[in-house]
Amino acid sequence: MKRIFPTTARFVGAFTDRVPASTLPEVVFAGRSNVGKSSAINLIVGQAIARTSSTPGRTQSINVFDIADRLRLVDLPGYGYAKVSKSMREDWKHLIGGYLTDRTTIKLVLALMDARREPQDLDRALLEQLGALGLPVLGLATKVDDLPKPKRNSTVAALAAAHGLPADAVIPFSATEKIGLEEAREAIAWAIADG
Ligand SMILES: Nc1nc2c(ncn2[C@@H]2O[C@H](COP(=O)(O)OP(=O)(O)OP(=O)(O)O)[C@@H](O)[C@H]2O)c(=O)[nH]1
Ligand SMILES: [Mg+2]
Incomplete structure (x- = not known):
């Protein structure tokens, strides 16, 4: 299979209502x-295209990136941030739910979960929503660099089990130490391959 990444991405837009088809x-x-x-x-991607921040709630819109006219990467607003108003949280829920529903072009959802935290009810709710919609999911257990090396694999396996997922449905991931990078890139390439 032809490699997709690293590549250059183009910012398509930040959407707060509907994501154009x-x-x-x-x-x-x-x-x-x-x-x-x-x-x-x-x-x-191999390019600092999405804005990151140590302040939770940074991404408040659905941000779409076009990769070499072959696929789109979609950065959803994060859920579970306590410091936003209830109405804003409801707005995001609608925005995210509306986007995920009836969208036949979605080939894969990467469900990111913090490997350092106990299994979260909100993550479970997302996984259940994705399952109900019949969307293919791969879990990324993020920030494993913050865990002691000998504990990483067992922690990620326990996280998968806690959410009722097969062990290989959640992979250890770290953006800082580039752990899980090739697996994630391969999963994306497979998901968008024809046939
Ligand atoms: N230790 C560690 N920190 C990370 C890693 N990835 C991201 N971070 C840090 O976590 C914080 C949030 O990262 P973002 O990528 O902005 O998170 P996000 O999920 O996009 O956040 P929202 O847009 O607010 O939903 C930043 O301070 C990052 O530096 C990682 O692999 N390891
Ligand atoms: Mg973000």
Whole structure:
């Protein structure tokens, strides 16, 4: 299979209402606020295209990036951020739910979960929503660089088990140490391959 990444990406737009339909296959990055979605996109693409921040709630719109006219990467606003108003949280829920529903171009959802935290109910809710929509999902257990090396694999396996997922459905990931990079790139390439 021809390699896609590293490559250059083009920012298509930041959408707060509807994401315009596209014929390109889409790969979606979803997860709690601050879990590392934008950092993962930048590492996978090989270009600092998505804005990252240590302040949770940085990405408040659905940000779409076009990769060499072959696919789109979609950076969703993070959920679970306590400091935004209830109405804003409801708006995001609508925005994200509306985007994920009836979107036949979505080929893969990368569900990012913080490997350093206990399994989260909100992550479970997302996984259940994705399952109900029949969307293919790969879990990325982020920030494993913050865990002691001998504990990384067992922590990620426990996270998968806690959410009722097969062990290979969640991979260890670190944007800072480039862990899981090739696996994530390969999963994207497979997901958008024809046939
Ligand atoms: N230790 C560690 N920190 C990371 C890693 N990836 C991201 N971070 C840090 O986590 C914070 C949030 O990263 P972002 O990529 O902006 O997270 P996000 O999920 O896009 O956040 P929102 O847009 O707010 O939803 C930043 O301070 C990053 O530097 C990682 O692999 N390891
Ligand atoms: Mg972000």
